Amino acid sequence: MSKKELSPEYRDELLSTLKERFEENRNLHEGLEWKEVQAKLEAASTDKLWSLHQMEETGGEPDVVSYDQESGEYLFYDCSAESPTGRRSLCYDREALDARKKNKPENSVMDMAAAMGIELLTEEQYRELQALGEFDKKTSSWVKTPDNIRKLGGAIFCDRRYNTIFVYHNGADSYYAARGFRGSLRV
Template sequence: MTEDNKNSNHKKLTLQREELLISLKARFETNMNRHPGLKWEKIQAKLDANSEKLWSLSEMEKTGGEPDVVGYDKEKDEYIFYDCSAESPKGRRSICYDREALESRKKHKPENSAIDMANSIGIEILTEEQYRQLQKLGNFDLKTSSWVETPSDIRKLGGAIFCDRRYDTVFMYHNGADSYYAARGFRGSLRV
């Protein structure tokens, strides 16, 4: 690789990083109700010190999650990001719940599973409690639904749970873990 190519690749990565930080900052400033009292400068300093977490945020953004800060854990000194897109992230839909469910399908397998995608991005799938906390910050999943972390006793029996918002109420439902729908994806969380 020539010196010019090395510099060119580095510039592209720098631009992508800068574009991501600009998007995250703009979203942060537009939605101050999600994180009252928090300062962007401190969050950016954490991101600057942790490129792996910044990469995960980039993947959340790339798949349509629109990540934003929703809290701060004082004990662990970590900022908490959730996917805050109005609907379940577009790039993470039409997937079953986990690898076991994916492998159990004989026909018409989806391309991926929520748990595998979350692991590959480096994020955690929201729990039901986290999903309900997110819904206190706005109206999400009015047309879509999102898989949430399923308790092991339900999963052992072949089921999985998902949530959405309808009739100004947050609902939790169940389905076979191997099911998938064009309007169901998952939301994730990341601590930085």
């Protein structure tokens, strides 16, 4: 596999996994048909499939959550029950990572998302995802932090407890084994 291109074997395996997940979770994408999604994926640039593979490899279990009529794109979110296991113990961004003097995590959320070619979910998108099911009942996920909060040193994250979606804050340099991040990708 080259950096942003999947071998035919990995590509076929990814499409098979995505199809199976699509069929098992029809509630996430009512009214959409796999054959149309597959045609879009097969016509997509190789970096889009590579990004979906990265989402899958880090435990995100990407799935289609909607179709944008205006742009003609399918929207994939990380739909794993808990925050993706391969994307935990990360501070929010490079500035926060560089500011840590001791016990630095390996990476930051924003750097990892950029390297994967995906976008961090916003609070609004996180709430949209939670309307489709119950996610992060034991973990939490960093979400895109508004600039005014980030400029003051903070970052926000969300989770689901007591059948309610909570939005919290922490210093952007904090990191926890049970906090990761969820991403989105337009194809």
